[in-house]
Amino acid sequence: MKLETSEFQSLLSDGLKGLADLFEKHHFELRIAGGAVRDLLVGRRPEDVDFATTATPEEMKSMFQTAGIRMINNKGEKHGTITARLHNENFEVTTLRVDFQIDGRHAEVEFTTIWETDAERRDLTINSMFLDLQNRRVRFVGSADQRIKEDYLRILRYFRFYGRVVLEPGEHEPETLDAIQDNAAGLAGVSGERIWVELKKMLVGSHADHLLELMHGLGLTPFMGLPPDGDIKAMKLVWQNAKGHSPKPMTFLAAFFRRAEDVDKMNLRLKVSKEEKRLAKFLVMHRRELHKCPDNPDSLTPFTDFIIDSRELDTKLKIGSALQELRDVWKKSHCQMDKEELLSYVKL
Missing domain, CATH: 1.20.5 (Single alpha-helices involved in coiled-coils or other helix-helix interfaces)
Incomplete structure (x- = not known):
């Protein structure tokens, strides 16, 4: 796939062109990978761009040294990442790899030149995309059950990516939803702060009303500090009325709470900011009085x-x-x- 969009063209700086030319000269493949591809496909200019390559870290170091290109921050080298600086820009390039001995936090790596093999280690198809793939469906790579058990936060990442990529609600693969429901209790072991980071991003994305209702139906919300009897009808109404007005995440989520105590329980689990908690309580306690002037x-x-x-x-x-x-x-x-x-x- 060749992209001719303005968002893609804006990335073609002198530094990136020089980087691409160098890899081509030495007969190594270089592609944009992961989240940047997702952003480009939905018409958004990526804030950060990661690169994947068939060159090993040693081959990259030799290539950069020969070309007189400065390398910085070697902390990622053991995982295959080399950061090069060209034309006052930093470019993070990672060798295709396979992960072994995964425990959710640590992994031993082995380098490869096969793009499909590297893609299999990633959690979602959105993260396994390279620049020559275009697919607006979100699913786990390989076994959804296995990917989720490696890191239960991937459940929420699935919903967040869905809201950013998929054009219509309801286009979920049944096997994916089954795996998410079977592993719902795993969210209990994920820190509230990490859950809130993902949930906030989902709440300001597309289809948030559909996704929150689906998460509730799959039994996820009690493990996230949200009430088991959340007000689905009120939440969907607020979402429809707020579309196009860029509401804060908590403005939307507050509609899901039926009582002020729900906010306190949510805060115990998610550790939201004082401002967010205050906003939620204000909306829950006064929403019946906040009627329009007749x-x-x-x-x-x-x-x-x-x-x-x-x-x-x-x-x-x-x-x-x-x-x-x-x-x-x-x-x-x-x-x-x-x-x-x-x-x-x-x-x-």
């Missing part, structure tokens, strides 16, 4: 009023806390401190 359906007055009231409440709580702190200081002084001394404790 005389002006497009008015934002009820929403701005609630924001102002919320800020006023925060101010009152802070003042109350400060007064209590001063009261404690005064008591510790055996009630001897005067006004000026107490004011010196006030944090301006």
